[in-house]
Amino acid sequence: MSERFFIEHPPTAAEVTFDEAESQHLAKVMRANVGDVVVGFDGRGTEYQIELTSIGKKKVIGAIRSQAEVSREASRQLTLAVALPKGDRQRWLVEKCVELGVARLVPLLTKRGVAQPVEKAIERLRRAVIEACKQCERNRLMKVDQGQSLEEVLAARPAASFLMHPSGETLHHDSILPAKEVLAIIGPEGGFTDEEVAEAAEHGCQIVSLGPRILRVETAALAMATLVTAVPGP
CATH class of the missing domain: 2.40.240.20 (Hypothetical PUA domain-like; domain 1)
Known part of the structure; x- marks a missing residue:
């Protein structure tokens, strides 16, 4: 069996x-x-x-x-703080994050957010984590937190923290290599406000871009997950 x-x-x-x-x-x-x-x-x-x-x-x-x-975890702990997309895209995002070895997912509350992380939605996502772990043979569940504001996420950020934004400099592997823990903050479909970007920068986050194209929420999250988990840990 x-x-x-x-x-x-x-x-x-x-x-x-x-x-x-x-x-x-x-x-x-x-x-x-x-x-x-x-x-x-x-x-x-x-x-x-x-x-x-x-x-x-x-x-x-x-x-x-x-x-x-039996550990099948990534060598580097990645927390993704993500303004959740709508509908079934949430479950797809969770499944792929589990497969890629993301340690923690924080539903992010932003001014332009389109999906609210209510309790029922969080429970569905946690069940999706279990199903994905069963499929990909991961033995440690990815944590799915309750919704948090940008201020709350920034208050507990590790040294290697990045906010994804088209105005940022291109992210390089050298920024990730020394870190054991990484935080990546990804905004909603309508993007972060200028005030939110400024707040992150004031807290010491690097404002970075993943390229010249505008990515969907889940695409940006998985691109970041791939970059962080593919680079060997310190």
Whole structure:
């Protein structure tokens, strides 16, 4: 059985009880049988080999046969603070960020934002993180924070912080190489206001561009993720 299954509550003993959604997937979709061995992961970095011992429609139980810390994380921690795009583009953005190894996604509240990160939307994105981790074999969940203002993001910024804007200088690898943690701030479809750009610069952010073309929100986010995670860490 090739699919991976999320363990919401890391086991404290030698037995695992899958939550209702994963249990239903095992029982109804995968048609799992007692004795099947599946791979589970807890979202905190541990991977498990689990032999199924009880199959119910809403409750599947298994015995842990082995476990190991298996890291498939990027060598550099990237936080993306992004003014979310509309609709299904949010889920697509999350899926690709997980695949590329982004450590943390912060829905950014801006003056020209088009999508508000309400609680239900955040929960959908967090579920999308789990599904993407199952597919790409990542064992540590990308964090999805509650919405934050630009001021809040800037208050906790690491030394290597960049705001994406067409007026900025072209971003070079040399700016990323020394950093263990990177923050990239990406604005909404209508762009940042001049005041927001000035605020970021006052807080020490580098104002940078990814080229002469105007990129969509999710394109800019993934281009930055690719640049940061592809460059070997310090």
